[in-house]
Amino acid sequence: MIYFDHNATAPVMREARETWLHATENISGNPSSPHQTGARAHIALREAREKLAHFLGCHANDIVWTSGATEANNTVMHHFSRTLDVKSEVWISAIEHPCVDESAKHYFGKRAKFIPVTHDGVIDLDWLTTELTDTRPGLVGVMTANNETGVIQPWREILSICQSYEVPFFTDAVQWLGKMPAKDLGQCDFVSGAAHKFGGPRGIGFLKIPHKSHITPLLVGGKQEQGVRAGTENVATILSMMAALEIREQQMANSQHILRGVWRENFEKQLLRELPGATIVGAKSPRLWNTVSALMPEGAQLRWLSKLDKAGFAVSTGSACTTGKEEPSHVLAAMHFKPAEAHRVLRFSSGWETNESDWDALAKALAKIHGEIYHAKT
Amino acid sequence: MIYFDHNATAPVMREARETWLHATENISGNPSSPHQTGARAHIALREAREKLAHFLGCHANDIVWTSGATEANNTVMHHFSRTLDVKSEVWISAIEHPCVDESAKHYFGKRAKFIPVTHDGVIDLDWLTTELTDTRPGLVGVMTANNETGVIQPWREILSICQSYEVPFFTDAVQWLGKMPAKDLGQCDFVSGAAHKFGGPRGIGFLKIPHKSHITPLLVGGKQEQGVRAGTENVATILSMMAALEIREQQMANSQHILRGVWRENFEKQLLRELPGATIVGAKSPRLWNTVSALMPEGAQLRWLSKLDKAGFAVSTGSACTTGKEEPSHVLAAMHFKPAEAHRVLRFSSGWETNESDWDALAKALAKIHGEIYHAKT
Numbered sequence: 175m176i177y178f179d180h181n182a183t184a185p186v187m188r189e190a191r192e193t194w195l196h197a198t199e200n201i202s203g204n205p206s207s208p209h210q211t212g213a214r215a216h217i218a219l220r221e222a223r224e225k226l227a228h229f230l231g232c233h234a235n236d237i238v239w240t241s242g243a244t245e246a247n248n249t250v251m252h253h254f255s256r257t258l259d260v261k262s263e264v265w266i267s268a269i270e271h272p273c274v275d276e277s278a279k280h281y282f283g284k285r286a287k288f289i290p291v292t293h294d295g296v297i298d299l300d301w302l303t304t305e306l307t308d309t310r311p312g313l314v315g316v317m318t319a320n321n322e323t324g325v326i327q328p329w330r331e332i333l334s335i336c337q338s339y340e341v342p343f344f345t346d347a348v349q350w351l352g353k354m355p356a357k358d359l360g361q362c363d364f365v366s367g368a369a370h371k372f373g374g375p376r377g378i379g380f381l382k383i384p385h386k387s388h389i390t391p392l393l394v395g396g397k398q399e400q401g402v403r404a405g406t407e408n409v410a411t412i413l414s415m416m417a418a419l420e421i422r423e424q425q426m427a428n429s430q431h432i433l434r435g436v437w438r439e440n441f442e443k444q445l446l447r448e449l450p451g452a453t454i455v456g457a458k459s460p461r462l463w464n465t466v467s468a469l470m471p472e473g474a475q476l477r478w479l480s481k482l483d484k485a486g487f488a489v490s491t492g493s494a495c496t497t498g499k500e501e502p503s504h505v506l507a508a509m510h511f512k513p514a515e516a517h518r519v520l521r522f523s524s525g526w527e528t529n530e531s532d533w534d535a536l537a538k539a540l541a542k543i544h545g546e547i548y549h550a551k552t
Numbered sequence: 553m554i555y556f557d558h559n560a561t562a563p564v565m566r567e568a569r570e571t572w573l574h575a576t577e578n579i580s581g582n583p584s585s586p587h588q589t590g591a592r593a594h595i596a597l598r599e600a601r602e603k604l605a606h607f608l609g610c611h612a613n614d615i616v617w618t619s620g621a622t623e624a625n626n627t628v629m630h631h632f633s634r635t636l637d638v639k640s641e642v643w644i645s646a647i648e649h650p651c652v653d654e655s656a657k658h659y660f661g662k663r664a665k666f667i668p669v670t671h672d673g674v675i676d677l678d679w680l681t682t683e684l685t686d687t688r689p690g691l692v693g694v695m696t697a698n699n700e701t702g703v704i705q706p707w708r709e710i711l712s713i714c715q716s717y718e719v720p721f722f723t724d725a726v727q728w729l730g731k732m733p734a735k736d737l738g739q740c741d742f743v744s745g746a747a748h749k750f751g752g753p754r755g756i757g758f759l760k761i762p763h764k765s766h767i768t769p770l771l772v773g774g775k776q777e778q779g780v781r782a783g784t785e786n787v788a789t790i791l792s793m794m795a796a797l798e799i800r801e802q803q804m805a806n807s808q809h810i811l812r813g814v815w816r817e818n819f820e821k822q823l824l825r826e827l828p829g830a831t832i833v834g835a836k837s838p839r840l841w842n843t844v845s846a847l848m849p850e851g852a853q854l855r856w857l858s859k860l861d862k863a864g865f866a867v868s869t870g871s872a873c874t875t876g877k878e879e880p881s882h883v884l885a886a887m888h889f890k891p892a893e894a895h896r897v898l899r900f901s902s903g904w905e906t907n908e909s910d911w912d913a914l915a916k917a918l919a920k921i922h923g924e925i926y927h928a929k930t
Contacts, residue, residue: 175589182585183784186576195573198564198753207560208857209866211553241619241755244783248771273773273782280772370784375576377619377755377786392770393626394658395651404651405622406561406748408755479586488587 176532178489180371181321181349181465181523186414187373193417194375197410205407206398215409222409222416229423230382232360238381238389238399239412243348244273245392246366246381249403250344253390254313255281262312263287265305267297267327268508269320274346275504278315288508289316295325295456295509302332306339314343318350318359322505322521324465325456326354333362342384352422353431353462369415372422373526378411425526435463438524441533442466448541455506455519466522473547474517481543487536490521554910556867558749559699559727559843559901564792565751571795572753575788583785584776593787600787600794607801608760610738616759616767616777617790621726622651624744624759627770627781628722632691633659634768640690641665643683645675645705646886647698652724653882656693666886667694673703673834673887680710684717691720696728696737700883700899702843703834704732711740720762730800731809731840747793750800751904756789803904813841816902819911820844826919833884833897844900851925852895859921865914868899 177185197218203211205219220234227234240246251274254264266278268288278286290298297316314336319326329345336343344364351359352372359365360382368379383389389402396404425431442454451471470478475491482489491503502516511519522536555563575596581589583597598612605612618624629652632642644656646666656664668676675694692714697704707723714721722742729737730750737743738760746757761767767780774782803809820832829849848856853869860867869881880894889897900914 175587177580177589179582179585179587179589182590183580183582185580186788191573191576195569198569202555202561202563203866204557204561207557207866207868208854209553209557209861209868211555211557211866212560241623242783244771244773245619245623248773248782271773273771276773276782375788376784377789393622393651395622395626395649395654404626404654405620406754410564410753411755476586483587488581488585488589490585490587 175486175488176535178487178522178524178528178532178536180525180528181324181521182490183370183376184373184525185527186370186375187418187421187526189421190369190374190414190418194410194414197413201409201413205409206396215407218413219407219409222412225416225420226380227360229356229419230360230365231356231358232382233385235400236360236382236385238383238403239407240366240379240381240403241377241405241408242370242379243271243346243366243368246368246379247271247273247346248277249381249389249392250313250315250364250366251277251281252392256390258312261285263309264313264315265289265302265311266315267291267317269295269297269322269505270315270317271321271346271348274315274317287311289314291508293510294459295320295323295505296459297327297332299328299331299335303335306335306341310339311341314341316343316345318345318347319354319462320456320505321349322503323456323467323509324349324462324523326460326462329362330358348379349462352419353464355426356419356423369411369418372418374415374418375411378408378415422526430526431463434524434526434528437530437533438463438466440530441522441537444534444537445540448537449544455509455511464524464528468520468522469511469515470518470520472544475520477547478520478543481546482539485539485543487539490523491519553864553866554913556865556900556902556906556910556914558903558906559702559899560868561748561754562751562903563905564748564753565796565799565904567799568747568752568792568796572788572792575791579787579791583787584774593785596791597785597787600790603794603798604758605738607734607797608738608743609734609736610760611763613778614738614760614763616761616781617785618744618757618759618781619755619786620748620757621649621724621744621746623770624746624757625649625651625724626655627759627767628691628693628742628744629655629659630770631768636690639663641687642691642693643667643680643689644693645669645695647673647675647700647883648693648695649699649724649726652693652695665689667692669886671888672837673698673701673883674837675705675710677706677709677713681713684713684719688717689719691722693722693724696723696725697732697840698834698883699727700881701834701845701887702727702840702901704728704838704840707740708736726757727840730797731842733801733804734797747789747796750796752793752796753789756786756793800904808904809841812902812904812906815906815908815911816841816844818908819900819915822912822915823918826915827922833887833889842902842906846898846900847889847893848896848898850922853898855925856898856921859924860917863917863921865917868901869897
């Protein structure tokens, strides 16, 4: 199979596997244990925390390790539900991942308000600035880049707007981290990320919280993580995540993502040329270098999916977390796509190991399948 | 270092490491993804679920994978806080792990009531039956075996009592699973477990819930785990956990834990002989084959700890999750040990790889250190 579903999960890279293996053999203690074996784990954990803080540009103590972004994002909403006054609203974008969207609704009900997006999938900054002159929400949450379309959100601008109104800003950076430089993310008040989207293992992520602040634990019952997240620290997996992130940051320092963006551009040109009627969702917006959300000319998603699967390509319709839902994507709905259009959208998301010939093979397969569907119809 | 702190965390066994490595290489998809790579992960996950259900004696659909026992135990308390009427109590033993104890207090405050234990560390069944004739709590929670003392709780009897009063029974089986046969645990309404206590990796555990029931998710935002636990399923780690559990169950089928219990008995005899004044906590109760909680004759815990550490033995004072707390162990307090006594208690917890000569070396080291402390005093 040629894998084009990295936004769902990416394969664990060799160095991350080796790091996990080494750590489970050599750093086997519990960081809270009062002996050398525990101390070694404690030191490794501290170094990993410092490394992540360095990449994000924040203090090491601002990092809380979690079981993944779902837990991190739930923790943010839970924290604000416990600390905001009962009238405060939280404003999140209309295109957040379900684990932000649903936890906001779960904890805030109608006090969760949705920031609209344009047809190109970018949040409406005018709406935000206008609304902020009237109302001060308890939290603004906008993802760094969208998982379905790859559209990059203007998080630096949103942060600056939020700062001027003294509203805390939270960004789910799951699709950004390890694909785009982490630098400056640490300036946001709350940032979440997960390892398994960029070559680290599953079951590990983090939440960056404001400096010298405390958050309400979602998991209670242990003094770990300065009392804000109970549970034995998953040291080997944390080190594995950091091994992956370190390599990704190095690749970006060498501009290797720029080249990959060019391959993606070429694929899109090829797609539009070979499949008349196809369009790229969010084409006018800056997008992650790895994601193509394509409105296909013919046939429903599932027909394309199964034909591509047979041809050896793993692609997706949208978020894996929403697969199986009958409703069309809430992201595409927020971008004003009609349900019938949304059902024609496919997502191709490459990874660091995807090469130019993989994109080329995908374009050729799509052209071939398009021909078959076209001929079947005529 | 000779490692005697397995109740805090156990080293990941070779087979579990190899399984993780194999799975991250070969079963890399997201089980929710709509293609062959996803389907392979989906199938592997289903098989793992069936295997665990087989060991526990329950239905595969009763298993919810979690990031560990802390999450599983928090999920139980969160669920009951959302579903019980506002007057209902939950009764838990006075010796639960902090992640049960603190989450019960967090969600129920004064409606969390504590079942007393005897001086030998077993819950008071008379108290339970007497109280149940008057009051019907919403939940009874008693751990299967205690992490600090190794004392086995009469969970089969408690289950039967709870069934006769139609009260749901929850058992935290973290210290039981992989050390004692899992068989019949599935008859309890709620059961939690974690891999890293018996040679599986960290960051993975489960919650067994009652058949055909639904629980209130603690983590929302995805359709995984039948909608009760959001987050990309950690397939490689789940398979790794099951590889470890399968081997442990096989070792127990071959009665290999019985032999290890004999080694532990011999160690205790040696300890009592060499260290006049030492006693074994919970000595009169059935205990896990791996745990020794010893009230030492001289010196404070920390003095023993550092001397043992220097001599190459990793031991503990109690739960790693409470290390650093100034207060004496709540477990020893519930067993009516005075604070000064509690501060003299050390915990030695062996693992499957600990052999007879390790126990012997520990006994000799203790005798030597005792001699030094004694001479320093005189």
